[in-house]
Amino acid sequence: MSRYHPPPLARRMGLIATLATMGALAGVVALLLPLRGAPARAGAAQGVLMLIDLPAPPVPPAPARGPARAPSVQRQQAPRPGDRPSAQTPAPPSSGSVGRIAVPAVMERPAAGIMVPPQAAPAPPEPDPAPPPVDAGSRARYLERLRARIAARRPPGLHIPGTAIVAFTLDPAGRLRDLALAQSSGSAMLDRLALRTVRTAAPFPAPPGDIGGDLRFSIGFRFD
């Protein structure tokens, strides 16, 4: 009684192909690891070196800036569905934390000399002690617009926990002037994602004239 046998060589081809791909993957790792260095830790110089001197991002031509303002007003009034807070139930992770201001308890100072500005008491509604009269409500609204614009561009999570805090400065036109990693999340990948999120959210809407205070902000990204 004859029995049909499939060719034995075929059984190994797929496995060889995948092992070859794994080898290519390993080769990519071998090439990339020396570039990226050791995993970032709080205290590594890597966090410090993340200050990026930005070329001005490609700004849409002036006429387009006008209409771009109108949607941003909408944005302030109506945060995107995913950002809506739910007051009663524990907020699902993707709903953000509008209205709840996280107080950074102790800023981690990895190494002396890192350019971490001492954190002010968190207070978008807090009046600026400087003499020029400020509209606290206007500043609060502007901060919410900034945050909403950044939150709208947040990346999907990577199953890596950590909180990265990014500090940035805007010029009076709303363009990004400085961008720095104020606190590393412990993972270089999350840090890059956080910085990239703020960078691609720029240019921001221009701050209103009566906003008062300086234009330095920081924002934390809590990856779960």
Next chain:
Amino acid sequence: MSHETGRPRALRSLCLIGAALPAFPCPPAFAQEATRLPDVDIASDAPLPGLAATARDRIDRPALDQLGAQSSDTGRIVTRVAGVGAYGAGGLSSLPTIRGLDNQRISILVDGVPIDIACPNNMNPPLSYTDPQTIAAIDVVTGVSPVSHGGDTIGGAILVETAPPAFAKAGEALVRGRASTFYRSNGDGFGGALTMTAANDHLSLTYSGAYSQSGNYRGGGDDDAVRATNYARTDHSLAFAAQTGAGLFELRGGFHHVPYEGFPNQYMDMTDNRSWFLTGRYRGAFDWGDVDLTADYRDTDHEMNFLADKGGTADGGMPMNTETHSAGVLLRISLPLSARDTLRVGGEFRHEWLNDYWPPVAGSMMMGPDSFININGAKKDRLGTFLEWQADWSAAFTTTIGVRNDQVWMNTGAVRPYGTGMMQMDDVMAAMAFNAADHRRHDDNWSGSVLLHYGPTARLAFDLGYARKVRSPTIYERYTWGRGAMASRMIGWFGDGNGYVGNLALDPERADTVSGAVTFGSRAAGDWSLRIAPYYTHVADYIDVVKLGDLTDMMGMPSGFALLQFANREAAFYGVDVTANARLLNSRTSGMLIATVTGSWQHGRNLADHDPLYHQMPFNASLALDYSRGRLDGRVTLDYVADRTRVDPTRNEPRTGRYALVGLGVGYGWRGFRLGVDVSNLFDKGYASPLGGLSLGDYGATGLLRPVPGRGRSLNVELSRRF
């Protein structure tokens, strides 16, 4: 638009150096206070890129915990989503359909990887390799899915995630898991599962294992036990993940074994299915964009024969073996170009090798003396490339436009019938014709998708999508050839007892879909919402069947079954899905009560024959009330399915009557334990699912042909522990 120059830059460079030298003071300009904005939370279960949150349905672990012991069949669990149905099959292998498009027309990914079906009866579909006890989440896209989510499909998508990597926070270690065990009274089903993760902040190891077993189940009302509905399955997998400065690396391997699974609506049963796989994945996030690279390999050996209900194998039975090797590489790159634009580009290569042969049976005149070679080393290679542009015009308005090309190459070797005797003459002639033809096929498939999402307020959202998608025929649709009554009935995944013959001249299906959705309210937890989603799909060259003749029994009388051949026809599907939920109660004293209503109406028409299409779900609706208070949670469900009167005459499809099923469940949680007790089909209603097929196991034993009875009342108990 000028670059930063002069003093600020010099200051910055100074600080750069200064930071590397610990005690260097920074200029006062950088010591001013910065206003802290509220944090942005980023969850790892965020919507898939390119899809708005309103465009997908998610069944997460808490929902699966509540379903508990009701089913070991993932394909059946996804039918909770409006618009999703499932062809009945074995107890582990239901074939999901989304909006009338079945099986291999929709994209089913397990941990990001497609799984090839290695069986002429589709007994081992992708979801049969997953166990509800160890699934982390299931995402279902019923509308248009963007081209970046896969090719060679024309419908929606079901994405199952089993063991995502989990890392500890810096400096900590993480050990957590879930163990569960269940018992089902109808069929004496039982099983257990264990998922365990051990991780530090850079390495993670996750083990996932599950076992399920059941005997034949009993139908409701006056129905007896349904033959050939028993099964046993075990799955094990180990996933290793490492996060480094270069990115996130994952390596996952596993083994799956089904020693037996009865199929009530097929002539054969599964007598062994073994599959092992290896998947590697790299994800990197860089300043310029994201990279996602996945490589996978799977080896499946599948055997069919008769289990005891269908006669057993004492006389040799009818052995049928299928072997498949699948390998693939998928690369996706996402480039955020500006505040508005994101570009996604990617490529995919998949290779499938399939061998299907039926060894001869000693002493049988018909099944010997040679092996019946059904598919001789067929190969299907597919190279897909896509380009997708997502534009966030404002916070409210997003467009996703993509184009995709898939090149498909297929070929197969020569075939052979069991022998050259008189009883095998139909197959002998068919094999000669098949071998004389050229089997090489090359398809050049272009697909595109346009998705618009407009959410002017938090409580209103519009989604509109158009897609043009193309699907090449599968290996079994193109390369099966047996024309004899017996050989043809071995082919087919429709559960109707008919015989099917492949067609070398098949062209790819081309589908145009328009799908929309209006969402009122918010689908975030704790809010009410109503979602109405109409759709229309037109499929040119839809692969349906033409009738070659009637199958006759030994005495030449028509048996009620037909010999059918796959052919390009034309089809149209349209319908509407409605999903609503509302929180009726929410207080500390009286607890929380949530009502969920889903309804789905669909109409599928064969435009070439002017007949209804096969296995289209009639109107169906469900109502679920979920109650929770403190440690207690409860659930009442009502499922209704209308009469199915629109049936496909070509396949002699039976009508089924309407029915309503009531389910009741209670759960108690305590210190990580959860005990769930529920009763499904509380009133023991006798019914037949419209998509259940014909009960061929019973037909063979009793001579009585009827649709497969649905499950009767069952008491299900599940105990689980999170640690």
